[in-house]
Amino acid sequence: MARIICKCGEILSNTLAPNDIQLRVYTDKEWDDIINMGQIDSLDIPEPKIDVWRCPKCERLYFFEEDNKATRIYKLEE
Known part of the structure; x- marks a missing residue:
């Protein structure tokens, strides 16, 4: 769980679950690998490799990787 301040001044946080800030974005290859795992429980779906957050005020997209x-x-x- 984390929070940042968007460049527009809006506070973004993923502490609530579910939330409208954090997006689940998979590459086509990541999703294909998940689908090809066979019979899986929804709890077994791995997290995406890149975390994407969207500001509800200005709609900026923030991409986070491993660090x-x-x-x-x-x-x-516009």
Whole structure:
């Protein structure tokens, strides 16, 4: 569980579960590997390799990798 302050000033946190901040995003290959695992329980589905957060105020996307630091930040164009 973590929290950051978005560049727009909004506080983003994943402490609540479920929440509207943290997105579950899998690459097509990751999802194919999960599907090909056969009969699995939903609790056995691995976490995505990249954690994606979306700001509800400005809709920026933050991409986090292994070191828990935002490695890429994308701002919505108009």
